[in-house]
Amino acid sequence: MLPGILTDMTSSAGMAHIGVVGLAVMGSNIARNFARNGHTVAVYNRSYDKTERLVADHGNEGTFVPAATIEEFVASLQRPRRALIMVQAGAATDAVIEQLADAMEEGDIIIDGGNALYTDTMRREAAMRARGLHFVGAGISGGEEGALHGPSIMPGGPAESYEHIGPLLESVAAVVDNTPCCTHIGPNGAGHFVKMVHNGIEYADMQVIGEAYHLLRYAAGLDCAEIAETFRKWNTGDLNSYLVEITAEVLAQVDAATGKPLVDVIVDQAGQKGTGRWTVKAALDLGIPVTGIGEAVFARALSSSVAQREQTAGTLPSGKLASPIDPADRETFVEAVRRALYASKLVAYSQGFDEIRAGSDEYDWNIDPRDLATIWRGGCIIRADFLNRITEAYTANPDLRCLLLDPYFLNEMEGLVDAWRHIVVTATELGLPVPVFASSLSYYDALRAERLPAALIQGQRDYFGAHTYRRVDREGSFHTLWSGDRSEVEA
Ligand code: NBP
DSSP: OOOOOOOOGGGOSOSBSEEEEOOSHHHHHHHHHHHHTTOEEEEEOSSHHHHHHHHHHHGGGSEEEEOSSHHHHHHTBOSSOEEEEOSOTTHHHHHHHHHHHHHOOTTOEEEEOSOOOHHHHHHHHHHHHHTTOEEEEEEEESHHHHHHHOOEEEEOSOHHHHHHHHHHHHHHSOEETTEESBOOOOSTTHHHHHHHHHHHHHHHHHHHHHHHHHHHHHTSOOOHHHHHHHHHHHTTTTTOBHHHHHHHHHHHOBOTTTSSBHHHHSOSOOOOOSHHHHHHHHHHHHTOOOHHHHHHHHHHHHHTOHHHHHHHTTTSOOOSOOOOOOGGGHHHHHHHHHHHHHHHHHHHHHHHHHHHHHHHHHHTOOOOHHHHHHHTSSSSTTOBTTHHHHHHHHHHOTTOSOGGGSHHHHHHHHHHHHHHHHHHHHHHHHTOOOHHHHHHHHHHHHHHOSSOTHHHHHHHHHHHHOOOEEOSSSSSEEEEOTTTTOOEEEO
């Protein structure tokens, strides 16, 4: 049992409402955000120079209480003490948690705002609970800008802790339609789990945008300025989102040194820090197909397989390729690409929400998908207009088994699927890679199918491993005596 949270402020050891440990990019910006919103913020960083710099450069933005040691930091916090950790995920987080826990008292609250793996958060929450402390794993999205001006915050941990940190966190979060982009997600690892899937969806979203760009450029022959303009236009419709908006900015950027589009002088090897991979690994364990996210993670890995690409590029036979799009058909093609992008994106979100439901069921988190669609509308990297449609879908039917079955999305798909098929076929004929467009369409077709080749796989499994199969016409498990007389026996 967790001890109750002390609310008697007369026993306050210090005056700061909240403290931030770790003052690199994210920590310093979120500390400033708290200060700008009228909170007194204790600040501590392992190397004191960062603390000094923050106070020297931004001390006029609010009230900071700089601390040179963790003990001083803890002593400067009001009770219940609230300390937000913003250090490198992994061993650094464990080290800071230990230091804080040693200096804190029962009922105090440690919040980890880093990109922790949710299983680490579950372990840490249990360890802190055993020591009488509250531990909140809070996913924070929005990067540097979000941290300063309003991120999307996904706090997990005990519901009771949220009563004491919720108002503080909500006061610095992004706000959309008067609703803060922050809400309690669920116990222990729930917050970091949904932040992980958020990042996975971000991978897929970026990849489908990349595939659309590639087709507009190399199938339709548009130049970067024209494509930037196309994305700008798309940003005024169904695809309105932060990622589409910044895509137009990046494509319009001209390199000062060469006069070429910036995108042409950037090495085409995409990096990754791990949250996309975690999303796919967790999905594999939960048995949930997240093909869009998976292909996006693999596409980044392939782009960075330098040694292999050096040998394969221009070497592997392409077969006979189709001719690029006739300029007269460009407009129709561009619109078809938009539809393929939108359809593939819907699949990626639908799969991401499937993973969240599966994680919630597995760990009894009781996550409400409407909360996510609501708090992702602002502050975070995947913020987009169409998240409102997702909230509406789960409001109309909280038990929706597949987002694509919601009447709004069914209707959207009706209008998208022909163009989507056409684009996947055209890209294939042109030899242009569209891993997420194509795999999302296959996944969609598999969902639509009355019969799948899984029946044959069951037959094969029974043949080589006597794994048995079930029949469509009778209850029970059956095995064919493959190396005998091939009669069927009940298993
Ligand atoms: P970094 O992830 O670059 O971490 C640097 C901070 O960690 C510094 O304050 C450093 O202190 C501290 N630190 C390290 Br490294 N080892 C430590 C240890 N053993 N004990 C105490 N402090 C230690 O910072 P960031 O980019 O600001 O990100 C902070 C967290 O937020 C990370 O978990 C990150 O994944 C997450 N996040 C980042 C973004 C983003 O856009 N950057 C977005 C969302 C979430 P020092 O100054 O003494 O070296």
